[in-house]
Amino acid sequence: MKKLRKFILDPRFPVVMRAIGKALRPWPWCLIGGRAVEVWTNPPQTPDVDVLAAVEDEQVPLVIRRMAAVRVTLNDSATGLGSPMLFFTHRATKVEVDVLGAYDPLHFAVIGEAIRRSVQSAPFRVAHAEGIVMLKAQAAVDVGRPAEKRTRDRRAILAIAASVRLRKSYIGTTLAAHGWTEEAALLRLMRVI
Numbered sequence: 001m002k003k004l005r006k007f008i009l010d011p012r013f014p015v016v017m018r019a020i021g022k023a024l025r026p027w028p029w030c031l032i033g034g035r036a037v038e039v040w041t042n043p044p045q046t047p048d049v050d051v052l053a054a055v056e057d058e059q060v061p062l063v064i065r066r067m068a069a070v071r072v073t074l075n076d077s078a079t080g081l082g083s084p085m086l087f088f089t090h091r092a093t094k095v096e097v098d099v100l101g102a103y104d105p106l107h108f109a110v111i112g113e114a115i116r117r118s119v120q121s122a123p124f125r126v127a128h129a130e131g132i133v134m135l136k137a138q139a140a141v142d143v144g145r146p147a148e149k150r151t152r153d154r155r156a157i158l159a160i161a162a163s164v165r166l167r168k169s170y171i172g173t174t175l176a177a178h179g180w181t182e183e184a185a186l187l188r189l190m191r192v193i
Contacts (some may be wrong), residue, residue, distance in 0.1 A: 011120075012095055032126075072085065075088060104178065113131060130171050
């Protein structure tokens with residue numbers, strides 16, 4: 001069996017991150033999802049890039065133009081749902097890039113508290129470990145999400161909890177303040193908080 005390698009160590013990663021950084025410069029954003037998990041812990045994830053951005057529906061045409069200018073092509077989109085979801089492909093690397101519009105106050109808090117990192121000389125902002133745990137918990141309790149993805153979300157939470165000294169009281173307090181009770185219950189059940 002071929003050993004998986006962290007995608008953040010792949011030579012395509014800095015190319016994609018530089019393009020995203022340039023295109024999304026006007027908006028607050030941060031890396032989330034599998035790439036963010038790889039920043040904090042070891043298990044390799046799927047080779048796509050997920051970004052949480054403070055982008056509203058009316059800004060979508062500008063986002064699409066700015067992404068196209070850095071050779072990132074729109075594949076699909078969902079707008080009018082309170083926050084846009086934009087699905088792109090970086091043309092040169094064939095890497096999928098998903099831009100998810102922030103819609104919940106907790107999403108904006110995660111973006112605002114993101115940490116500056118650099119991997120392979122590519123600077124970017126990544127959600128802090130606690131933010132990733134909270135967002136993964138949100139995904140893991142989404143009954144509309146495929147079961148295998150929810151299982152992967154729970155595994156990512158456990159991997160981060162095993163690798164990083166989490167601020168457990170911060171997670172519990174933040175989830176409670178934002179009314180994320182199902183997510184808090186899941187994390188308690190998993191003994192993460």
